[in-house]
Amino acid sequence: MSTHIGQRLPKLDAADKASGRATYGHDVRLPGMLHGAILYSAHAHARILRVDTARAERLPGVKAVLTAADNPPTHFGYGKDQTPFKTVARSLRDEIAAVAAVDLDTARHALSLIEVEYAPLPPVFSVAAALAPAAPLIHPAHGSNLFQTYHYEHGDPARGEAESDLILESTYRLPYVNHACMETSVVVAHYQQGGRLTLWSTTQIPFLLQRDLAEALGIPGSHIRVIQTAIGGAFGRGLDIYPFEPIAALLSMRAGKPVRVAFSRREEFLAGPARQPAEVSLRAGARLDGRLTFREVSAALDIGPYVSWGSVTPLVMMETTASLYKVPHVRFRADCIYTNNLVTGAMRGYGNPQSTFFVETMMDQLAEALGLDPVEFRLINANEPNSATPQGLVITSCGMKECLQAVAATADRGADRPGEQTTVEPIHGRLDPAAGAHKRGIGFAATLNVGGGARIYRSDGCGATVKVDDFGHVTLITGSTEIGQGSETVLAQIVAETLGVHPQDVSVINADTDLKPWDVGVHASRTTFIAGNAARLAALEARRQIFETAAEMLGVAPDCLIASEGHIRAADAPDLPPRLSAPTSALPLARVVRQRHFRQGGQIVVGEGWYDPPTQMVDKDTYKGNISAAYGFGAQMAEVEVDTETGQVRVLRLACANDVGRAINPMAVEGQIEGGAQMGLGYALSEELIVANGQALNPDFHHYRLFTAADMPPIETIIVETDDPGGPFGAKGVGEMGGTPTAAAIANAIYDAIGIRLTELPMTPERVLAAILHRDLESA
Amino acid sequence: MKKAITLTVNGDRRELYVATHHSLLDVIRNELGLMGTHRGCDTGNCGACTIQVDGLAMNACLLLAVDYDGSDILTIEGVAQEGALHPVQRALVEKGGIQCGFCTPGMVMNALALLADDPHPTEADIRARLSGNLCRCTGYAKIVEAVGSVQ
Ligand code: FES
Ligand code: FES
Numbered sequence: 029m030s031t032h033i034g035q036r037l038p039k040l041d042a043a044d045k046a047s048g049r050a051t052y053g054h055d056v057r058l059p060g061m062l063h064g065a066i067l068y069s070a071h072a073h074a075r076i077l078r079v080d081t082a083r084a085e086r087l088p089g090v091k092a093v094l095t096a097a098d099n100p101p102t103h104f105g106y107g108k109d110q111t112p113f114k115t116v117a118r119s120l121r122d123e124i125a126a127v128a129a130v131d132l133d134t135a136r137h138a139l140s141l142i143e144v145e146y147a148p149l150p151p152v153f154s155v156a157a158a159l160a161p162a163a164p165l166i167h168p169a170h171g172s173n174l175f176q177t178y179h180y181e182h183g184d185p186a187r188g189e190a191e192s193d194l195i196l197e198s199t200y201r202l203p204y205v206n207h208a209c210m211e212t213s214v215v216v217a218h219y220q221q222g223g224r225l226t227l228w229s230t231t232q233i234p235f236l237l238q239r240d241l242a243e244a245l246g247i248p249g250s251h252i253r254v255i256q257t258a259i260g261g262a263f264g265r266g267l268d269i270y271p272f273e274p275i276a277a278l279l280s281m282r283a284g285k286p287v288r289v290a291f292s293r294r295e296e297f298l299a300g301p302a303r304q305p306a307e308v309s310l311r312a313g314a315r316l317d318g319r320l321t322f323r324e325v326s327a328a329l330d331i332g333p334y335v336s337w338g339s340v341t342p343l344v345m346m347e348t349t350a351s352l353y354k355v356p357h358v359r360f361r362a363d364c365i366y367t368n369n370l371v372t373g374a375m376r377g378y379g380n381p382q383s384t385f386f387v388e389t390m391m392d393q394l395a396e397a398l399g400l401d402p403v404e405f406r407l408i409n410a411n412e413p414n415s416a417t418p419q420g421l422v423i424t425s426c427g428m429k430e431c432l433q434a435v436a437a438t439a440d441r442g443a444d445r446p447g448e449q450t451t452v453e454p455i456h457g458r459l460d461p462a463a464g465a466h467k468r469g470i471g472f473a474a475t476l477n478v479g480g481g482a483r484i485y486r487s488d489g490c491g492a493t494v495k496v497d498d499f500g501h502v503t504l505i506t507g508s509t510e511i512g513q514g515s516e517t518v519l520a521q522i523v524a525e526t527l528g529v530h531p532q533d534v535s536v537i538n539a540d541t542d543l544k545p546w547d548v549g550v551h552a553s554r555t556t557f558i559a560g561n562a563a564r565l566a567a568l569e570a571r572r573q574i575f576e577t578a579a580e581m582l583g584v585a586p587d588c589l590i591a592s593e594g595h596i597r598a599a600d601a602p603d604l605p606p607r608l609s610a611p612t613s614a615l616p617l618a619r620v621v622r623q624r625h626f627r628q629g630g631q632i633v634v635g636e637g638w639y640d641p642p643t644q645m646v647d648k649d650t651y652k653g654n655i656s657a658a659y660g661f662g663a664q665m666a667e668v669e670v671d672t673e674t675g676q677v678r679v680l681r682l683a684c685a686n687d688v689g690r691a692i693n694p695m696a697v698e699g700q701i702e703g704g705a706q707m708g709l710g711y712a713l714s715e716e717l718i719v720a721n722g723q724a725l726n727p728d729f730h731h732y733r734l735f736t737a738a739d740m741p742p743i744e745t746i747i748v749e750t751d752d753p754g755g756p757f758g759a760k761g762v763g764e765m766g767g768t769p770t771a772a773a774i775a776n777a778i779y780d781a782i783g784i785r786l787t788e789l790p791m792t793p794e795r796v797l798a799a800i801l802h803r804d805l806e807s808a
Numbered sequence: 809m810k811k812a813i814t815l816t817v818n819g820d821r822r823e824l825y826v827a828t829h830h831s832l833l834d835v836i837r838n839e840l841g842l843m844g845t846h847r848g849c850d851t852g853n854c855g856a857c858t859i860q861v862d863g864l865a866m867n868a869c870l871l872l873a874v875d876y877d878g879s880d881i882l883t884i885e886g887v888a889q890e891g892a893l894h895p896v897q898r899a900l901v902e903k904g905g906i907q908c909g910f911c912t913p914g915m916v917m918n919a920l921a922l923l924a925d926d927p928h929p930t931e932a933d934i935r936a937r938l939s940g941n942l943c944r945c946t947g948y949a950k951i952v953e954a955v956g957s958v959q
Contacts, residue, residue, distance in 0.1 A: 036904070038901045038902050038904065039901070039904070039906060039907075041909070042900070042901040042906040042909070043893060043897075043901050044909075045906050045908075045909025045912050046893060046897040046898075046900050046901050046906060046909070046912055046913075046916065047844070047884065047885070047887065047888045047893060047897060048842070048843070048844015048845070048883070048884035048885050048887075048913045049844065049885075050909055051843065052843075052846070052910060054843075054846070054847065055837075055843035057841070133827070207944075208942075208944050209908075209910075209944060210846070210848045210854065210856055210908065210910040210911050210942065210943070210944050210945075211846070211848070211908070211910045212848075258908075258909065259908060260846070260908050260909070260910030261908045261910060261944050261945060262908075263944070292850060293848070293849040293850060293851065293854075511908065512907040512908025512909065512910075512945050513907065514907065695903075695904040695950075696904065698904070698949075698950070699904050699907055699945070699946055699947075699950060701947075702946060702947030702948075702949045702950070703907065703943075703944070703945045703946050703947045704947075705947050706943075706944070706946075706947040706948070707944070728849065728851055728853060729849050729851070729853035729854055729942060730851065730853050734942050734944065736935075736938075736939040736940075736941075736942065736948075737934070737935040737936075737938040737939050737941070737943075737948040737951065737952060738935040738936050738938075738939035739939070740935070740947060740948050740949070742949075743947060743949055766947075
């Protein structure tokens with residue numbers, strides 16, 4: 029009987045956040061703390077001939093000024109192509125110098141006093157220019173602007189083509205987008221006497237950051253402690269080390285004081301990582317009976333001047349291409365290309381919003397060409413439980429068909445009263461020449477996402493410790509990170525359920541590398557599954573110790589005991605409220621712990637857990653392997669109205685069904701889906717960081733448009749439970765799926781409304797109108 | 809350049825000597841140490857810095873502190889009375905309207921002003937009034953639901 033699993037428990041930290049008491053990275057203030065500021069390059073590509081900091085250093089209040097002359101002799105970052113300060117600027121966000129001063133005004137003033145002499149180099153602002161013969165090399169030592177190519181193949185694409193009754197192809201353009209975390213990037217670094225560095229950080233990878241920083245600074249990782257503050261959004265931004273972090277540490281080392289570096293919003297857009305833009309071409313085929321035959325993708329990603337974990341996103345694009353639906357023959361190629369544009373990084377979905385857009389709009393095109401219903405066509409090809417894909421994904425639980433059917437059922441209801449059965453038929457505007465200037469349409473898309481970790485690092489593990497004190501209070505120390513998604517609450521529910529206590533009696537400690545056991549980081553929708561399993565293992569070990577002592581006290585065997593409502597009792601004891609049952613048959617947890625502890629040779633209750641899923645890193649040549657211990661599935665239905673006179677697309681409603689294995693906390697699951705949908709809607713319709721000549725032209729929230737409360741359509745979330753065999757209490761991850769199929773569902777709905785396939789994101793009024801005018805011109 | 813001003817902040821009278829180019833947000837965070845009022849943009853676009861000035865919800869990042877000499881300021885820290893959350897705060901907690909929580913104080917301050925103007929707003933009213941408060945985590949559904957439940 030479960031009491032805490034499936035409960036809509038409010039987040040444990042919500043009251044603090046509601047009352048302004050949570051301490052975010054931006055709120056950290058230490059005695060004597062200085063404020064750092066960074067000088068960025070004035071040229072997208074240039075050699076730095078001279079940096080004169082003399083005037084800045086003389087400004088009263090300035091405590092440290094650093095340039096490339098102060099760089100440690102190491103390179104850092106995913107591609108080992110980064111240094112804190114640059115001698116060659118490769119983008120307009122390259123760090124040339126930094127200042128620490130008594131306040132931010134002084135630090136910024138000091139930056140204006142630094143003189144830099146540049147020798148401009150020819151810049152490269154597109155993947156085509158980067159790959160042109162004799163293109164200027166961004167990293168001459170690499171020998172080419174092509175950083176890396178991913179090649180994947182299964183089956184025999186030529187045979188797949190031959191077996192096709194129908195082959196379609198299309199090209200796609202995907203934009204730069206920004207994570208737009210409400211809290212901008214920030215770090216406070218404190219280098220103490222004795223060589224110990226403490227960092228207050230909003231990172232998603234506290235343990236890998238220790239390693240990265242050690243490399244960047246040339247000090248041992250054991251000297252670095254990372255303390256995570258409350259984190260005002262992450263979404264992949266914190267998955268890498270970025271130069272501002274070692275810069276803050278170097279400033280602190282130089283000044284002998286704690287140093288804070290906090291980005292302005294403009295800086296966040298210009299110097300923070302963006303999702304890589306991509307140009308993609310896709311060919312796909314099917315038979316008349318509706319079965320897919322092959323898929324062939326070729327993608328070029330502009331990764332900017334340095335390599336981050338974001339350059340690994342083709343792995344996920346590859347997964348969607350190869351394994352979303354049953355496709356017997358697949359070829360995939362992606363080139364990651366250096367340019368002098370923005371720095372790019374990992375972002376929620378990690379390649380999946382991009383690939384789901386092109387794969388799922390093509391699915392719609394194929395369905396139409398075959399004369400099949402788009403949902404029916406998807407059901408014919410859907411992934412199934414207990415199957416393996418040719419790529420090597422081992423799919424255990426799978427509710428893909430249920431998700432598709434669930435959103436299809438919502439489509440049959442009218443737009444005006446979401447959630448209620450009405451008789452209003454959805455309107456397929458393209459088929460209805462009588463419709464006026466406002467045309468409606470509906471569209472579908474499905475998604476597949478890792479839901480049981482993703483082994484992209486040598487370990488995909490997480491550690492946990494559960495202790496129970498002599499008041500019966502439980503503490504979970506977990507390696508995982510809370511970024512607002514609610515992991516600490518979900519983990520408390522898992523521990524509470526295992527130990528038979530209330531989640532409010534569980535404290536979660538998760539923010540200090542000196543305290544918590546190792547975890548690879550918060551990404552890939554992995555925390556519920558991986559950290560959840562680790563917490564459960566630790567709680568089970570604590571429970572074993574408790575049962576051992578309770579069994580002695582009750583004179584029964586440990587394996588006939590159960591823990592519930594803060595008491596331990598024999599399973600066959602009458603299930604009465606604890607107060608009423610005989611004292612010998614239901615022992616308060618605290619009493620058992622005290623009995624175990626306060627005696628000669630006593631012991632305390634501490635359980636440890638370590639969970640590293642039984643998965644494989646993909647083979648480095650074939651890219652095959654079972655990267656995750658479980659896979660999540662979902663489907664969305666969008667209904668839109670297109671104003672054919674202005675190009676404006678209004679989403680009337682969105683239905684999102686997700687197979688989450690089991691919802692430990694349905695309210696938190698809904699929150700992930702609704703929030704993911706907000707990002708997906710932005711990706712589809714409004715968000716684009718416009719970049720020209722290496723410069724972002726709209727680095728503020730006035731010109732970079734996030735969906736607001738007034739813009740959002742009603743969202744119906746449908747939770748499909750499949751009870752995953754490997755997940756804690758059957759749960760799988762859900763952090764990314766809310767936004768992965770949204771752009772495709774909307775593009776398909778726009779097609780249904782106006783009969784035009786849009787292949788460039790975001791689908792702004794300008795682009796929609798241009799497409800309508802183009803079509804009208806062609807047909808005239 | 810600096811200037812002496814007096815503010816009443818959450819009921820306390822504070823005498824301050826502030827730089828003339830500093831915003832109320834700068835002063836609230838850096839001089840008064842009230843960190844619940846957040847800086848999401850500094851350009852009036854995100855609402856994370858929403859406070860009440862003489863009863864009106866405003867973006868503190870857009871207000872020069874010296875222009876508000878003598879004003880009565882309410883920040884998020886002054887909303888909970890005797891440790892008990894205001895019903896708007898409680899609803900946000902209970903309905904799941906808080907994820908990372910960075911937008912939350914601004915949402916609360918704006919929702920309070922909305923409910924003071926109109927104790928029975930429609931869902932469309934709530935969405936319109938909160939459209940100056942950006943949230944990247946929740947998709948707003950549970951925030952709107954929470955505010956709507958306080959009537
Ligand atoms: S910080 Fe004031 S509106 Fe964003
Ligand atoms: S809860 Fe994170 S920005 Fe709103």
